[in-house]
Amino acid sequence: MRSKLFVPGSRPELFDKAFRSDADALSFDLEDSVSPDRKTEARQVLQALLSAEAPRASGKTLIARVNPCQSAHFAADVLAVVRPGLALLNLPKVESAEEVLAAAAALDAAEAANGVAEPVGLLLNIESARGLRLAHALAAAHPRVAGLQLGLGDLFEPLQIDRHDPATVHAVMLQLRLAAGEAGVFAYDAAYARFQDVDGFRAEAGEARRLGFLGKSCIHPSQVAHANDIFRPSDEEIARAQRVVAAADQAQARGVGAYTVDGEMVDAPFVLRARATLATARRLGLGQGPT
Template identity: 30%
Template sequence: MSNNTIFFLTYNLIGGNKTNKMEITKSFVAGKKDKADIEINLKPSKNESIEVTLESSVERLFGNHIRDYIKEYLLRYGIAFCEIEVVDDGALDFVIKSRLEAALFKFNSPFLDRFNFGKKDKKQKTDDFRRTRLYLPGNNPYLMEGGGLFGADVIILDLEDAVSQKEKIDARFLVRNALSVLDFGESEVIVRINPFSNGGEDDVKTILLALPDAIMLPKTGSARDVMKLDKLLEETENKNNIPIGDTKIFPLIETAEGVLNAYEIAKASTRNVMLTFGAEDFTADIGVKKSKEGKELFFAKSQIVLAARAAGIQVSDTVYSDFEDIEGLILDTEASKSIGFDGRGVIHPLQIEHIHNIYKPSEEEIEYARKVVAALGEAKERGSGVASLERKMIDAPVAERARRVIQLAEKYKRRESKDKLKVKSKKLK
C-alpha cells in the first residue's frame, strides 16, 4: 500500500467523514513475542495520526508490508489516532489480522460484528476415520501452520487447557482466522471451546463463522450441557446463514458425573458424532493418581464405550501423555482397541502413525474375515443360520464383526489410494 493511499484513507476518515473517527484511549496488547507470532500494543497517541514502531526479525524483507498492513487495517475500522508498538517474528498476515482484531475487541467489543474475512468452502468428509485427534494449542500460530502435514484424522484447535486465562481472547481470534485461511489437508478440524462458565459461549459466537467441522465440549457432565450447546449452535448458524446442523459435537467426558451420564450425553443431540474421554481431569475429579496401567480408568472407559455403541456413535480414548514411550503407547492403544474404542487423543505427531497402524486390519485378519463371511453365506444357502470354520462355530454376531473388518480394510484402501494420488499430483506440479 502506498503512502498516497494511506494519506487518502486518513483524509476520508479524519477530514472527509468525522463520524467515522475513533481514537484509542487506553493501551491494549494482543499476541506474543514468539516464533511466527507478533505482539501488538495499541496505545493512545498525542498526534492525529497512526504511528507504527516496528521491531521485526524480517524487517528488511517485510517491514514496509507489516507497517502498511497494520495502518490500512486500522483505518478501515475508523481508528485514526494511535501509536502501535509491534514486535514481530515472522507472523503471516492472518496472524497480524488476528492480533489486531483481538486488540480492537478488547478496546470495544462491538467490533466483533464488524470484522470480516473470507470463508473457505467446507470440505465434505468422505469417510469416518477418527483414529487420531491431535491437540494443537489455540494461541500458537507456528504449530497451527504445519497442522495439516501431520496426518491426524482430526485436528483439535484448543481454546481450553492449552491456553492461559489471559490469552483466551487472543486465541479465539487466532483460531477463527486460522480456520478461514489455513489448509489442514484431509483432517477434520474441530475446536475445543472453554466451558460455558469461562467464555464458551463467546468462543462459539466468534469462531463458528469460520466453519469448524465440529465443537468439542469440555467437562460434559449431562445431557443438558449438550443441549445447551446444540441450541447455541443452531442460533448462531441461523443468524449467520450456516446450514442448520452443519456443525457437529464431540462431547468430552472428564468427570464422574459425565461417566455416569454417558448414555444420556451420547443421545442428547443428533449433532453428536463421537464421545471422547479425558483421563487427566477424570482422575483428578475422583481423587486418584493416574497410573501407567490405568486400572483406575477401566470402568469409566467401558461405560463410555457402551454408551457410544448404544447411541450409535463413535468413541475415542484419552491421550497417552508420555509421547516418548512408543512401546507403552502401542500396548495401551491395543488395549483401547480391544475394549471398543475407535481411536484416541494425540499430543505429539510422532504418535499418529503407530496408532493408525494398530487400527489397520492385518492381512491375516482380513483373510479370516472373508472366510467367515463366505462360510456363513454357504450355510445360509443350505438353510442354516450357523456354520463352522477351523473347528469354531460361526453365527450372525461373528459374521457381523467380520464384515466390519472388511469394511474397515476397504476404507484404508480408499484412503491409501487417495494419498498416493495426492503425492503423484504434487510431483507432477
C-alpha cells in the same frame, strides 16, 4: 479417525506442521492449552484459520474444542469456530443433558449465522465421576452427539486415582465404551501425557482398540504414527473378515443362520464386525473384499 492431534489455538506457528502430519484428525483447542489472557486472541486466530479454504481441502477431520458451556467464552467460541468443513465441536467437562442441549442450540445458531450447510456433530468429553455415571444419558441427549471421549487426567487426578494403573484405566474405558454403544455413538480414547513413553502409549492404545474405541488422542506429533498403526486393521484381521462375510453370504443363500469360520461358530454379530472391519480397510486403502 485413528489419530486425533491436539493443536493449541494460541500457537498458529504449529498449524502448518499439524496439517502436514499423518494425523487423521486435528483438534484445535481453545480450552486447557490456552491461558485465560489469550482466549480472545486464540479465538480470532482459529476463526481466520477455519474460515479459509485450505483446512477444508486438507482431507483431515477438523475438530474444535471450545471452553465449557458454563464459561463466559463458550458462546463466542462456538460462533467463531463453526465454519464450513468443521466436523465436530468438542465439548469439555460435560455433566448434564442440559449442557448438551445448550451446545446443540448454540450450534444451530452458529450454523445459521455462518452459512454452514453440513451439520456439525458433538464430541462430548467425559472428565468427571458424574459425567461417567451419566455417560449414556449425555450421549443420548441430542442427535448431534457423535461420540464420547475420555479425559482421564481430569477424571482421576482430583480423586487421587492412579492414571497409569492398567486395571483402573481398563474399567473406565469399558464403562465408557458400553455407554457409547448403548447410545449408538463412538467412543474415543484419552490423551497420554507421557509423550516420551512409547511403550505406555502403545499399550493403552492397544487396550482401547480391543475395547472397540475408534482411535486415540495425541498431544505430540510423535504419537500419531503409533495410533495409526495400532488402530489399523491387520492383514490377518482383514483376511478373516473377508472369510466371515463370504461364509455369511453362502449361509444366507442356503438359509442357514449360524455356521463356522476357522473352527468358530459365527452368526449375525460376527458379520456386523467383519463388515465394519472391511469398511475401515477400504477407507484406509488396505485392500478390497466382500462387503
